[in-house]
Amino acid sequence: MGLYGRPMRAAARSRDDSKRETREALVQAGIAEFAEHGLDTPSLDAICARAGYTRGAFYVHFRDRDAFLVAVMERVLGRFFDSIIATGDAAHDLERTVGRFADALASGRRGASPLPLPGAVQLHRLLEACARSPQIRRRFGSLMQEAIARVGRATAAGQAARTVRGDVDPVQVGLLLVAVAFGGIALLETGIPFDPGKASRTALRLVARRPARA
């Protein structure tokens, strides 16, 4: 063991590797802390401790707390949008895909999730919290619109077209599905036993020309 109980990194590590590893550990710790307690509460000490470092290391990698926030959200939102886009583009069977996406969102256990996402509740908390930062919002607003538009287009494309009414704006449907996922998460946070996956599938079934079991 190294100083202060932190495991000694494998001997003879390159400086660049070590540095990237440290930064990565700090970002991961930030994601975890912010997801649990929001963006305001966690102290730099708590974050650094969780990563196994001290503030000395922190200020090597980030100018201040705000810069760190941006870095963390860049990571989280990047993965989130990638997942949405991938889900949308691959939507051959929209109902199944959306259901899986919503289930993934709802899954709190990261390992069990087919998406590289933190749990839904944590993600929602991060998004909600970061919405208060105009800087972050400016940075990611267009990205989010793009992602949702793709989901909407996927709704109108491929096999999906068969299951959706012709007279409904696909972008609106995409928005609707994302909104359901988000809203369901909000309900989950307030203690309502809401199932985003089930609700999304219900929504899609409603969108379909004929009820699924008719």
Add this chain to the structure above:
Amino acid sequence: MGLYGRPMRAAARSRDDSKRETREALVQAGIAEFAEHGLDTPSLDAICARAGYTRGAFYVHFRDRDAFLVAVMERVLGRFFDSIIATGDAAHDLERTVGRFADALASGRRGASPLPLPGAVQLHRLLEACARSPQIRRRFGSLMQEAIARVGRATAAGQAARTVRGDVDPVQVGLLLVAVAFGGIALLETGIPFDPGKASRTALRLVARRPARA
């Protein structure tokens, strides 16, 4: 003017009236501050200043910051649930009612809202933030379920029955609508030009047996 620029209360006010007025001002200031900055950031000094008092007055009315939080959320959630329930119970024309409700949620201007609610963004922020308090969640979880169940039942009752597929669980529809409202608000916060009212109406139109403009 009284000391510190605060307008002198009308002379000869009863102590009880004065006390209730002070408490009310603090709660209102708390709602405004928490809605703008979340539950963590606003300082007691800022809240008291906004209400036109100091922390000395605060500690006359509330044991500590947490007790104040509970009092504020009790007010906000109480009105919120009342509105949901009233909307649900009065839902003769569900599409119009839900649309109005969603519009009210989306309206940031309190005066323009037909509901006694703060703006949607603020409300969502409060709900999201309070979700981190197990105490508050325990206190209001059942209330929220009840409110949503009522909306769902209203969906199946009255004229609403005419416009909803018979094979859809009304409670699920209620959950769906509330989820759409919440999710739309979340989207709004991230900068997406989402219209909860329009989306809710779209969702309801999808639920209806025939498209509205068919």
Add this chain to the structure above:
DNA sequence: GGGCTCACATACGGCAGCGTATGCGAGGGC
């Protein structure tokens, strides 16, 4: 391998916010 560099830890000053103790002036019972 000697010395420089750099990643990180430790130490320090400062500030903001909370909760308490105390002061003060205006209601309200007698």
Add this chain to the structure above:
DNA sequence: GCCCTCGCATACGCTGCCGTATGTGAGCCC
């Protein structure tokens, strides 16, 4: 009308957190 009560303001100590300055040991160039 006197004095007690009480609602509110002021003053103070304390803690937690941030950002900086400084120390130190391990990589890296020659």
